[in-house]
Amino acid sequence: MNDFFGADWLLFNKGEAQASVIASSHCVLLRTPSASFDELSVMCPLLRTRLDKLNEEQKEKDGMELKLVKAVEEAVMDRERKKGGGN
Amino acid sequence: MVEENAPARAMFLVVSGEFLRQKNIHGDQFGISVLEPGDTSGLLEFLNVGFHVSSIVAGRSSVVLEMDPGEFEDFLKSLNLDVSVVMRGLCTDYVADLLSCVPLLLDLELAVLKKIAKNFSMVRYEKKQKLFECSQLATEFVVVMNGTTKASTGGANEGDPQIVGLYSSGDWMNEDAIRQKRNYPVDLTAVSDNCMALVCNTEGFERMLELGGGVLANSMQRVVSGRLAQAMGKCSVFAGLSALTSKFAEFMHFDEVPSGTTICNQFGKVDGFYIVLSGELDMLVDSIGGVELARPHCKKKLKVRGRGGAGETGEGSKRSA
Numbered sequence: 001m002n003d004f005f006g007a008d009w010l011l012f013n014k015g016e017a018q019a020s021v022i023a024s025s026h027c028v029l030l031r032t033p034s035a036s037f038d039e040l041s042v043m044c045p046l047l048r049t050r051l052d053k054l055n056e057e058q059k060e061k062d063g064m065e066l067k068l069v070k071a072v073e074e075a076v077m078d079r080e081r082k083k084g085g086g087n
Numbered sequence: 088m089v090e091e092n093a094p095a096r097a098m099f100l101v102v103s104g105e106f107l108r109q110k111n112i113h114g115d116q117f118g119i120s121v122l123e124p125g126d127t128s129g130l131l132e133f134l135n136v137g138f139h140v141s142s143i144v145a146g147r148s149s150v151v152l153e154m155d156p157g158e159f160e161d162f163l164k165s166l167n168l169d170v171s172v173v174m175r176g177l178c179t180d181y182v183a184d185l186l187s188c189v190p191l192l193l194d195l196e197l198a199v200l201k202k203i204a205k206n207f208s209m210v211r212y213e214k215k216q217k218l219f220e221c222s223q224l225a226t227e228f229v230v231v232m233n234g235t236t237k238a239s240t241g242g243a244n245e246g247d248p249q250i251v252g253l254y255s256s257g258d259w260m261n262e263d264a265i266r267q268k269r270n271y272p273v274d275l276t277a278v279s280d281n282c283m284a285l286v287c288n289t290e291g292f293e294r295m296l297e298l299g300g301g302v303l304a305n306s307m308q309r310v311v312s313g314r315l316a317q318a319m320g321k322c323s324v325f326a327g328l329s330a331l332t333s334k335f336a337e338f339m340h341f342d343e344v345p346s347g348t349t350i351c352n353q354f355g356k357v358d359g360f361y362i363v364l365s366g367e368l369d370m371l372v373d374s375i376g377g378v379e380l381a382r383p384h385c386k387k388k389l390k391v392r393g394r395g396g397a398g399e400t401g402e403g404s405k406r407s408a
Binding site for chain 2: 015065
């Protein structure tokens with residue numbers, strides 16, 4: 001399957017990217033300009049429903065991810081503190 | 088009488104009856120021309136590529152004279168014919184026959200194909216030889232006519248080259264790159280023996296567009312739309328929405344992005360909806376749900392998932408690897 005990005009940001013965040021996206025290799029992408037995407041998402045309610053559902057799922061994932069990332073950060077800082085104490 | 092891929096050791100002059108010349112395109116046999124008394128076959132293959140690019144099937148009561156190509160040259164000279172002129176004519180006719188079974192050019196009339204054929208050359212490639220590299224400006228329109236080639240993201244890019252497709256008989260490449268004066272979209276390497284392509288330069292390609300007119304423009308548009316719809320069908324949100332994918336195809340563009348390019352920054356504007364066709368991108372965040380993170384966190388690797396890897400390269404007709 002082909003991954004995609006930008007749809008939820010255009011629909012639910014007024015076009016504000018919720019992450020930085022950087023190519024880590026030479027990439028070929030298919031791009032639909034923002035205005036055309038807005039127009040097409042209005043034309044297809046089923047697409048909109050799917051994206052609504054994905055957005056809800058993403059919010060839940062974000063909550064869990066944040067907890068995990070914070071836990072990792074604290075563990076890293078803890079280790080650095082201990083290392084510093086050792087010196 | 089002659090099998091495709093068999094070594095070209097002699098040439099044939101049809102004495103009586105009829106012979107059908109056939110070409111295998113993606114597993115289907117296309118009848119590309121009928122050879123009648125006086126027609127020859129095999130000379131170009133003997134001189135240019137060393138194997139038969141097409142097969143020849145004999146009709147009832149058909150007779151050929153098998154000749155050594157050198158003997159044929161002497162025969163032409165004995166008739167006071169200019170060998171180079173005869174060869175040019177033979178080459179144009181044969182290339183036109185081969186082009187007639189390329190899906191992109193199927194709707195063109197033979198007279199137009201003959202004019203287009205004048206700009207193409209038959210080129211043989213050895214196994215592992217590169218036809219072109221994505222570090223170079225695209226100057227050649229390539230139609231693979233025999234053997235298999237592998238398209239991969241270039242070694243010049245960071246990371247391991249990724250195979251993005253296999254191109255074989257009837258597949259073509261580089262039309263977008265030439266029109267937009269960009270580099271070749273991929274590295275293309277011969278991966279089988281008996282690899283042969285018909286190649287024309289930028290001027291030849293422009294002449295082909297001119298000669299093909301609206302018929303060729305429509306074919307190209309149809310191919311592009313099909314390609315886009317196919318790529319979108321592999322994207323989970325569009326699964327089953329075929330009517331919508333054809334609408335989207337009108338608005339979509341291929342974007343090629345070198346390694347290291349930032350498509351968007353967190354909290355900056357995103358300028359569209361993107362589908363990844365090949366390569367890999369990192370999705371990084373500095374904060375999640377408004378909570379700042381101590382260091383950027385990679386949320387996700389965006390790529391083409393599943394067996395066989397990437398999808399389109401944005402060019403030609405091809406099968407995924």
